[in-house]
Amino acid sequence: MKVLVPLKRVPDPYSRIRLAPDGAAIDTTAIKFEINPFDEIAVEEAVRMKERDASVEIVVVSIGSAECEEQLRKALAIGADRAIRVDCAETLDSLGVAKVLVRVVERESPNLVLMGKQAIDDDNNQAGQMLAALLDWPQATFASKIEFNDGRATVTRETDTGQETLEFPLPAVITTDLRLNEPRYVALPGIIKARTKPLESLTLADLGAQQECRVAVVSMRQPPPRTAGRRVNSVDELIEALRVEKGLLKS
Amino acid sequence: MSRALLLAHDASECEPLAAFAQALGLPFDIVTITGDCPQDLGAESIGSLMVGDPPPADSLCSGLRGFAANYSVVAGAATMFGKDYLPRLAALLDRPMVSDVVGVVDPKTFTRPMFAGNITADVRVNADAFVVSVRATAFSNPVRSGQSAPMQVAFDPQGVTKRTGKSESAGGRPDLAQAKVVVSGGRPLKDAVTFERLIGGLADLLGGAAGATRAAVDSGIAPNDLQVGQTGKIVAPELYIAAGISGSTQHMAGMKESKVIVAINTDPEAPIFDIADYGLVQDLFVAIPELMSKIKP
Numbered sequence: 001m002k003v004l005v006p007l008k009r010v011p012d013p014y015s016r017i018r019l020a021p022d023g024a025a026i027d028t029t030a031i032k033f034e035i036n037p038f039d040e041i042a043v044e045e046a047v048r049m050k051e052r053d054a055s056v057e058i059v060v061v062s063i064g065s066a067e068c069e070e071q072l073r074k075a076l077a078i079g080a081d082r083a084i085r086v087d088c089a090e091t092l093d094s095l096g097v098a099k100v101l102v103r104v105v106e107r108e109s110p111n112l113v114l115m116g117k118q119a120i121d122d123d124n125n126q127a128g129q130m131l132a133a134l135l136d137w138p139q140a141t142f143a144s145k146i147e148f149n150d151g152r153a154t155v156t157r158e159t160d161t162g163q164e165t166l167e168f169p170l171p172a173v174i175t176t177d178l179r180l181n182e183p184r185y186v187a188l189p190g191i192i193k194a195r196t197k198p199l200e201s202l203t204l205a206d207l208g209a210q211q212e213c214r215v216a217v218v219s220m221r222q223p224p225p226r227t228a229g230r231r232v233n234s235v236d237e238l239i240e241a242l243r244v245e246k247g248l249l250k251s
Numbered sequence: 252m253s254r255a256l257l258l259a260h261d262a263s264e265c266e267p268l269a270a271f272a273q274a275l276g277l278p279f280d281i282v283t284i285t286g287d288c289p290q291d292l293g294a295e296s297i298g299s300l301m302v303g304d305p306p307p308a309d310s311l312c313s314g315l316r317g318f319a320a321n322y323s324v325v326a327g328a329a330t331m332f333g334k335d336y337l338p339r340l341a342a343l344l345d346r347p348m349v350s351d352v353v354g355v356v357d358p359k360t361f362t363r364p365m366f367a368g369n370i371t372a373d374v375r376v377n378a379d380a381f382v383v384s385v386r387a388t389a390f391s392n393p394v395r396s397g398q399s400a401p402m403q404v405a406f407d408p409q410g411v412t413k414r415t416g417k418s419e420s421a422g423g424r425p426d427l428a429q430a431k432v433v434v435s436g437g438r439p440l441k442d443a444v445t446f447e448r449l450i451g452g453l454a455d456l457l458g459g460a461a462g463a464t465r466a467a468v469d470s471g472i473a474p475n476d477l478q479v480g481q482t483g484k485i486v487a488p489e490l491y492i493a494a495g496i497s498g499s500t501q502h503m504a505g506m507k508e509s510k511v512i513v514a515i516n517t518d519p520e521a522p523i524f525d526i527a528d529y530g531l532v533q534d535l536f537v538a539i540p541e542l543m544s545k546i547k548p
């Protein structure tokens with residue numbers, strides 16, 4: 001089984017996001033970048049599959065400029081076999097990303113694409129579903145448990161009201177949710193060792209892909225901060241304030 | 252073809268979607284996936300797929316594809332259900348998509364949060380036809396008018412995915428995303444029984460819904476469908492009570508539009524107090540039972 005894991009370089013989720021002085025982008029000067037947390041869960045899941053079955057091959061792919069090789073190296077350190085960087089300095093929208101990934105899928109012929117449900121920068125939650133549509137493959141989003149049997153996948157996924165289980169033949173696209181696994185910690189020596197694993201760089205032209213972006217950010221602002229109210233000293237004072245000042249908790 | 256199709260999971264999503272379409276200023280039709288649609292929301296036509304349980308995304312989208320192609324804008328609610336199938340439908344139609352819309356600037360420019368709500372962005376769609384997911388909390392009170400005409404929708408879903416199981420968490424409380432009051436609990440709630448007794452108990456007294464943080468869900472204290480936040484549900488009730496919740500960016504992204512926020516936390520420095528209208532520095536195991544005894548009619 002061959003697993004393709006697309007991943008994105010994003011700001012550390014615990015970093016402070018502010019606008020750059022020109023207001024056109026976020027200020028990245030003091031920001032650490034990481035593998036998008038949901039993509040890291042996808043890498044971890046693929047590596048666990050490989051630990052159970054050594055014949056599993058894991059290819060990670062990221063679309064971006066040279067910096068994202070740092071995240072690809074980390075994925076190799078977690079246990080992926082090889083990495084592809086699709087060189088692209090321009091912004092793509094989610095459909096544009098999905099179209100590039102279609103080309104990567106055609107080149108690599110994986111049985112499974114495993115990826116994060118959303119990137120925590122744009123928060124779009126689109127690319128996996130779009131890729132599945134373009135390939136005409138089944139999809140299971142927001143996965144919290146994945147099993148394989150005889151060329152079929154059984155996925156438990158999180159829904160608005162609980163969970164459901166889907167069953168479908170491979171190849172397929174599965175997107176990960178938080179509860180799928182807890183990614184391992186990789187120490188620096190592991191990251192250094194992974195430097196010997198292959199990392200190939202391709203252009204959009206190599207793949208026969210195009211840069212498509214039909215959804216573009218035209219302006220950004222920081223939402224006005226919500227101002228803190230006041231401290232109350234007791235439950236009685238809280239109930240009184242909610243009743244009198246806000247007209248809530250009417251009895 | 253300048254016309255919007257609103258795809259509502261059920262009747263409860265029709266109002267916010269109609270309010271969105273009215274802000275967009277296009278004529279619109281509404282199709283509910285399960286159940287009926289109200290007749291007075293200003294839609295030209297309304298229809299229903301009348302399926303009991305929506306089929307998995309591959310089937311659902313194959314069934315909707317031909318019909319949806321007749322519209323320039325296809326919009327649905329940004330629930331987990333909508334987030335699952337709308338992008339698939341968009342790609343089948345080769346249309347770009349804008350997620351989590353909270354405002355309409357002009358018919359092709361939309362406001363949406365990014366970076367866990369730390370940034371508000373205006374995004375422009377450079378296409379004549381596109382797909383949108385709409386945050387129901389940001390659109391309400393559509394102008395009520397008219398009597399929509401009934402419409403037949405040809406729906407013939409085909410797909411290879413089978414749903415083999417389903418576990419719904421116990422109902423009985425109002426829908427979290429639409430409740431007027433939400434009581435949420437975090438990591439210190441210890442276990443499912445304690446969470447249900449204190450958070451569920453207070454929610455019931457207030458006629459509200461229970462919510463939780465990721466930390467509470469990850470540790471099995473609360474079911475996954477209660478997670479509020481950047482990667483969970485978005486709520487904006489009249490009253491949000493956060494008990495034992497630190498106030499991470501990711502959690503606040505899902506609740507900071509609430510009208511009144513109450514925080515109960517033992518740590519006076521907890522970030523949740525920065526956005527709370529009323530902050531009570533107290534042990535929740537003392538404060539919540541006291542609240543319950545004093546609110547009790």
Ligand SMILES: Cc1cc2nc3c(=O)[nH]c(=O)nc-3n(C[C@H](O)[C@H](O)[C@H](O)COP(=O)(O)OP(=O)(O)OC[C@H]3O[C@@H](n4cnc5c(N)ncnc54)[C@H](O)[C@@H]3O)c2cc1C
Nearest residue numbers: 437438439464465466480481482495497501502517518535
């Ligand atoms: C990719 C990603 C996505 C995420 N998505 C979400 C999301 O959608 N929603 C979400 O909620 N989180 C999300 N998180 C997690 C988030 O970063 C925080 O870890 C989480 O919200 C913390 O939950 P908490 O407040 O319950 O726990 P903690 O941060 O541990 O806070 C517990 C609080 O309880 C207080 N406390 C302890 N004991 C008591 C007591 N007896 N009485 C009163 N107060 C007490 C403490 O002072 C503390 O402030 C996400 C994280 C990542 C990386």
